[in-house]
Amino acid sequence: METMESIDPMETIEPIEPSQQMTVSVRVRLRKSRHGCRTCKQRKIKCDEAKPVCGNCAKRYLDIESCEYPTVPSSRTRHSNRESSSSGSSHAGDASVVQLNSNMPAPSLTTRPTGASANPGQRQLEMRLMYHYTQFAALELPATYGYSSKELWLDKVPQMAFESDLLLDALLTLAAIHMNDLMPQDHKLEVAVNHYLDRTLTKHRYSLGTIDQSLAEPVFVTAFMLCITSWQLAHRRSATSSDTYRIPSSVFALVRGCCALHRQYDGWLSKAGYDPQAIYLDPQSNSSIQADHPLLHHIRQDLAMLLEAFHVDAMPTNEADVYRDTADCIIGLYVALCLGQTNTILQRLVFTMAVRMKPQYIAMLEAGEPLALVLYARILCVLGFIDHMWWSRGTNKRDVLKFSINGIVNAMPLRCSWAMEWPLKVVRGEVSMATMTSQLNQAAAGCES
Numbered sequence: 001m002e003t004m005e006s007i008d009p010m011e012t013i014e015p016i017e018p019s020q021q022m023t024v025s026v027r028v029r030l031r032k033s034r035h036g037c038r039t040c041k042q043r044k045i046k047c048d049e050a051k052p053v054c055g056n057c058a059k060r061y062l063d064i065e066s067c068e069y070p071t072v073p074s075s076r077t078r079h080s081n082r083e084s085s086s087s088g089s090s091h092a093g094d095a096s097v098v099q100l101n102s103n104m105p106a107p108s109l110t111t112r113p114t115g116a117s118a119n120p121g122q123r124q125l126e127m128r129l130m131y132h133y134t135q136f137a138a139l140e141l142p143a144t145y146g147y148s149s150k151e152l153w154l155d156k157v158p159q160m161a162f163e164s165d166l167l168l169d170a171l172l173t174l175a176a177i178h179m180n181d182l183m184p185q186d187h188k189l190e191v192a193v194n195h196y197l198d199r200t201l202t203k204h205r206y207s208l209g210t211i212d213q214s215l216a217e218p219v220f221v222t223a224f225m226l227c228i229t230s231w232q233l234a235h236r237r238s239a240t241s242s243d244t245y246r247i248p249s250s251v252f253a254l255v256r257g258c259c260a261l262h263r264q265y266d267g268w269l270s271k272a273g274y275d276p277q278a279i280y281l282d283p284q285s286n287s288s289i290q291a292d293h294p295l296l297h298h299i300r301q302d303l304a305m306l307l308e309a310f311h312v313d314a315m316p317t318n319e320a321d322v323y324r325d326t327a328d329c330i331i332g333l334y335v336a337l338c339l340g341q342t343n344t345i346l347q348r349l350v351f352t353m354a355v356r357m358k359p360q361y362i363a364m365l366e367a368g369e370p371l372a373l374v375l376y377a378r379i380l381c382v383l384g385f386i387d388h389m390w391w392s393r394g395t396n397k398r399d400v401l402k403f404s405i406n407g408i409v410n411a412m413p414l415r416c417s418w419a420m421e422w423p424l425k426v427v428r429g430e431v432s433m434a435t436m437t438s439q440l441n442q443a444a445a446g447c448e449s
Contacts, residue, residue, distance in 0.1 A: 052067065142389075157171060170200045220269055223258040370413060401426075
């Protein structure tokens with residue numbers, strides 16, 4: 001009989017039989033902790049079962065007081081359960097026993113959603129976040145895909161969240177971000193943002209691989225909420241002269257992914273009332289606009305000067321065409337502004353620029369090309385001409401427009417700093433729709449006289 005030392009490690013190994021493979025897999029599963037906390041079980045990692053807080057949760061979550069452990073029955077309880085089970089099986093034909101068991105509640109019934117926490121402190125936080133969402137955050141989210149803001153965010157999403165843990169975590173993430181913007185001194189809200197966002201991303205990645213008709217709507221709405229969440233988080237860093245401004249590339253990728261998700265499952269989502277044309281079609285209006293409107297006249301002159309100053313005509317044809325196409329899209333954006341389109345439509349046009357511009361322009365923007373950056377600044381300036389809404393511009397203390405324009409100025413080479421003078425005037429309020437309208441009225445009065 002061969003010993004372990006006599007076996008050659010380079011010797012050919014025989015294939016493992018299916019029964020042996022099953023045995024190996026079962027042994028691996030038995031190595032996991034049996035009574036780990038619920039968070040570690042959801043993350044599918046081994047828990048050290050330390051109490052009150054396990055090692056994994058202590059490293060991952062700040063200010064956590066205790067982990068949620070499942071109730072472990074005592075040996076006496078397990079012994080009595082085994083006796084009851086054997087006794088019940090021996091009297092399977094007894095009608096009185098059957099009647100008694102039929103009146104017992106089903107063991108699968110739960111008194112709370114599976115995504116809700118059993119920890120009292122965590123439950124209290126989730127109730128605060130749900131209340132804040134329905135009373136404040138949902139009122140500052142956009143109407144889109146054929147739904148009004150109230151229909152989608154106040155009526156539809158909360159109802160779906162009670163049946164979908166994925167959507168519930170996405171809702172709590174948005175509520176925590178909005179609440180943290182209003183109360184930045186509450187550090188527990190920062191922890192809540194990271195906690196619920198991590199849960200949302202984990203569940204969303206898993207759901208994308210198992211999507212069916214029942215999951216299509218919550219997965220799609222969660223993707224849209226992740227776009228807004230990513231937009232808010234991308235503009236939370238403090239832009240100073242020592243910081244390098246970063247284009248929110250993750251937002252662009254999420255927006256493109258959200259639109260691709262809608263195209264892929266258009267049949268199911270259309271039955272749920274989501275209209276894809278509401279996001280792709282340019283806004284239409286029966287109003288007329290004067291060709292010499294001060295704002296439209298100014299942006300056309302400004303773009304023509306930029307293309308000439310950056311020598312677009314001398315660029316390779318493909319690159320020059322990308323910049324000219326981007327300039328045309330910007331003019332179309334300001335035409336919609338001068339036509340008096342609603343704030344929701346204008347915000348949507350700015351937010352979905354990633355799917356409206358050519359991919360080559362997005363690549364130039366992410367590479368930090370000066371002309372691409374100054375054109376992006378003109379796109380963002382549209383937010384300075386409309387009413388302030390949290391989902392697209394943040395709070396007054398954390399203004400997305402000011403953050404972005406100042407960040408682009410700091411990232412711009414000194415030789416190109418002149419190209420950011422007009423966006424800075426918009427941020428300072430020196431250029432506004434009120435001043436442009438006043439100029440238009442003065443010009444009209446002069447023509448009549």
